[in-house]
Amino acid sequence: MADRLPPLTALRAFDAAARHMSFAAAAAELNVTPAALSFQIKSLEEHLGQPLFRRLTRAVELTEAGRALAPGTADGFAALARAWRAARRVGDTTSLTVTAGPAFTAKWLAPRLFGFARAHPEVQLRLAAGLSIMDFDRDEVDVALRFGYSTGDAQDLYETCLIREWMTPMATPELAAQIGSPADLAGMTLLHQDDTQFLDPPGNWAAWFRAAGMAAPEEAGPRFSQADHALDAALGGAGVVLGRISLAQDDIRAGRLVMPFDLSLTTEAHYRFICPKGAETRPHIAAFEAWLHSELEQITDLDTGRCFVAAADIAP
Amino acid sequence: MADRLPPLTALRAFDAAARHMSFAAAAAELNVTPAALSFQIKSLEEHLGQPLFRRLTRAVELTEAGRALAPGTADGFAALARAWRAARRVGDTTSLTVTAGPAFTAKWLAPRLFGFARAHPEVQLRLAAGLSIMDFDRDEVDVALRFGYSTGDAQDLYETCLIREWMTPMATPELAAQIGSPADLAGMTLLHQDDTQFLDPPGNWAAWFRAAGMAAPEEAGPRFSQADHALDAALGGAGVVLGRISLAQDDIRAGRLVMPFDLSLTTEAHYRFICPKGAETRPHIAAFEAWLHSELEQITDLDTGRCFVAAADIAP
DNA sequence: GGCCATGGTCAAGAATTTCTTATCTGTGCC
DNA sequence: GGCACAGATAAGAAATTCTTGACCATGGCC
Structure with missing residues (x-):
């Protein structure tokens, strides 16, 4: 039971306070009064059994326990925020982020994008040229165009051959x-x-x-x-x-x-259209795939x- | 503001539900009733604007949005839990985890540990042999003994030369x-x-x-x-x-x-005693360092x- | 076919957490 | 000395989260 997480609101308050190194600034960020923030920190310190901040006269500094906690909470909340953005993107049919290799982007995709924009003015297209981007959630990308072999072992990806x-x-x-x-x-x-x-x-x-x-x-x-x-x-x-x-x-x-x-x-290598499984039915992604096929x-x-x-x- | 995180309790409920793929099991894990969990998921879905689970007759499955969210929440909460454990360790004077290279562990440390245990029966010593472990928080290690050069650029480390x-x-x-x-x-x-x-x-x-x-x-x-x-x-x-x-x-x-x-x-290389700055004053760590110096x-x-x-x- | 167990949902009120307001303390600075 | 600042505290208000005790749909079983 001692390993279970403390109240998450308190953790978030600590995270903000540690980032700003100021209770007042943290309270402003979270849209609460300094009193509420102070209370949260105090309750977290009670959960832990020792102080997280040393209260100086007009500043605060982290104790050793605070220094041990701070980087992890920053990472943790950053991961949660990223995940939440990824989930929001799924419901968003107005913007579409595509990653493709630099050569294909320069020589094929970019010159034709105007055509897509005209056919689908409601979709805001964003290009991310590069070969390494492949984590759709992490990198906030909807569609990847890749040249190479189909690995076939990616369970949760939708993949079609372009040309x-x-x-x-x-x-x-x-x-x-x-x-x-x-x-x-x-x-x-x-x-x-x-x-x-x-x-x-x-x-x-x-x-x-x-x-x-x-x-x-x-x-x-x-x-x-x-x-x-x-x-x-x-x-x-x-x-x-x-x-x-x-x-x-x-x-x-x-x-x-x-x-x-x-x-x-x-060669056996193909250009492939890749997106997370299920995403291919989202209207703007389906439209983009159809447009690609017809152009190609x-x-x-x-x-x-x-x-x-x-x-x-x-x-x- | 749409990017701001949703209520964290709801996110945690989702995380548990996604891990168990069952609302009932998630509710049991969090010690709440299934009704409460159902409510939390529903409120999260309202925040997002679309469903996260597809309710089948006697099971649930993730929607695309759910699949986008789940891995990130798992990572996020795991990071928070790790950070919290790291902070708890700071207040713990009963157990001490030491990492040292395999050779030093085998030939010097392990044969002498009995002596330390007798002198400090209140401290539970744990050894983690290996060279790569260096993130004190992540790897849940209190003290590292390393052979090599002092880098000097590690701001938040306490470091002394052993021999x-x-x-x-x-x-x-x-x-x-x-x-x-x-x-x-x-x-x-x-x-x-x-x-x-x-x-x-x-x-x-x-x-x-x-x-x-x-x-x-x-x-x-x-x-x-x-x-x-x-x-x-x-x-x-x-x-x-x-x-x-x-x-x-x-x-x-x-x-x-x-x-x-x-x-x-x-050689210019030394055995060094390394711990997070501030940790050197914790009684069991100070005792261990003193013991090391006297033995060496x-x-x-x-x-x-x-x-x-x-x-x-x-x-x- | 009827019945029951399972897994999820809903609504209302209770319990708990979280927040605000208002006041207070200590410190540095003019 | 007095003021501004940064945080602490207490009490009551507001919001949230939870439980209780219903209900519903489905699949398996007798």
């Missing part, structure tokens, strides 16, 4: 004019990106050259940690990139980049006439 | 009989330990040989992650260990190990007649 990705060499029209056969690439600057490197099998130049039936030239040329930077470099004429179609779509259609070969590398469908035009080789089939 | 450590070759009397000069060691099995390796400069065989004015023989021989295991191996006649005097004290006095050379390596004083006998070289002075 099948494929990769092929891409370059500016001027540069592409000098390319006749895959062998020509050996003499050119190849741009590498790290973020398809982690795939197994990796979707990199070596894999593409194997698919083309030739040995890969020595690994050289600049490396980029983000695919969009590699693509931007190619747009500037810096070299040939093994581009991801999802990211390059707009540049291809606009003629800023061309694909000199039909040969395209496919257009990408399949570019599939026609291409020759696909799966990275898994040509693994060394 | 100056030194190292010298040690072996069984039989094995030591074959050792005349440092050069003889080259042909023998040297036992290595990893836990003085991290020191800077490291307190290892290479350093001792440098101090002895000769090149270290090739790094060979068994390695131990814990110093007490290396010492135990030496006691079994497996080889020569560069032993730490604090750990070997008893074996040296008993004649189970001998030190064939006067040459001893000292005896070790200085072994200093007489030895030749000390600081590891820092002979760094390569």
Whole structure:
């Protein structure tokens, strides 16, 4: 019984007092009179059996017991507040926070967001670019768009596949004019990106050259940690990139980049739409998913006439 | 203001209900009637604006909002409970939890604990061997004994130096009989330990040989992650260990190990007594610290007649 | 089919907690 | 000395939380 928690209101009063190091300020924060706060602290100290604050003449300071208690209450109430915000978000159909990788955000999502905003003016969309965010409650995110393999072991997640990705060499029209056969690439600057490197099998130049039936030239040329930077470099004429179609779509259609070969590398990795199970039925999330699917469908035009080789089939 | 926390009693009721997935069981845990619990949940749902549980015929299940809230409340209340236990511990003068490294626990602390228990029968001592434990509140530890450098930047810690450590070759009397000069060691099995390796400069065989004015023989021989295991191996006649005097004290006095050379390596690293600032005045902690100091004083006998070289002075 | 046990809900009044008002104390500062 | 400040105390008021003693729906059992 001695381990059971003391009255929570008293704990909260202590937390506020410890944060402000002032009973008066804490009382103001909690919208109560200083007298009430003083009473709460006193009752908590009685529960504990020893004082938590040392009352100095016009300030208070924590006793050792108070110092032991304060960080934990701060953590505890912060966790409760975060949880409560997460629960409130569930009922909120006016704002929608989406996290996606930086490359996809820059090259695909951001340019199209205006379309979604026009179709759904009632929804306030917020983007959080980054790869690491994955705790929906903690990070206050509603939807995650991720490139990779479906783990399948996430029980409480709703997950759908958005598009099948494929990769092929891409370059500016001027540069592409000098390319006749895959062998020509050996003499050119190849741009590498790290973020398809982690795939197994990796979707990199070596894999593409194997698919083309030739040995890969020595690994050289600049490396980029983000695919969009590699693509931007190619747009500037810096070299040939093994581009991801999802990211390059707009540049291809606009003629800023061309694909000199039909040969395209496919991979088991997909773009996936992920949200907490049950969230997919909330109207604004359902609307966003539907919009994504309809927008991404257009990408399949570019599939026609291409020759696909799966990275898994040509693994060394 | 919508972000402000709802009534905490209601949150706690929800937490219990979510953990048990049963209102009746939650009510029993909190020592209230099911009606009271039902009322609390309902009031929480009103605060949130949507239901947290779906009431099935003879069970309840969480809604999406409930699933978003539940893990956070569990974390939050666990943090509060931990903090409260930590605060209670401060007023408790009957039990004392000490953490020390595994080697020091095995070779020095544990054999002497009986003496402390006899001198202070009112204190219940608990040992927690391990190197990683350092959060006094989180891990519910009162005192830590650590070997290493004083960081000095820990504002809210009380820290005193227990002993100056030194190292010298040690072996069984039989094995030591074959050792005349440092050069003889080259042909023998040297036992290595990893836990003085991290020191800077490291307190290892290479350093001792440098101090002895000769090149270290090739790094060979068994390695131990814990110093007490290396010492135990030496006691079994497996080889020569560069032993730490604090750990070997008893074996040296008993004649189970001998030190064939006067040459001893000292280091800037110390054994330190560490506790939260202010805790050092609590009677049972003060008693323990005093006892440690008086016990460790005896070790200085072994200093007489030895030749000390600081590891820092002979760094390569 | 009827009955009972189970698990949750509701409403009213009781009990307890929590808050306010008003007054008081000690200390530093002008 | 007197004032302002920061907190403490006491008594009564307000709010909350709880219990009692109903009720309801459902599934299993005889």
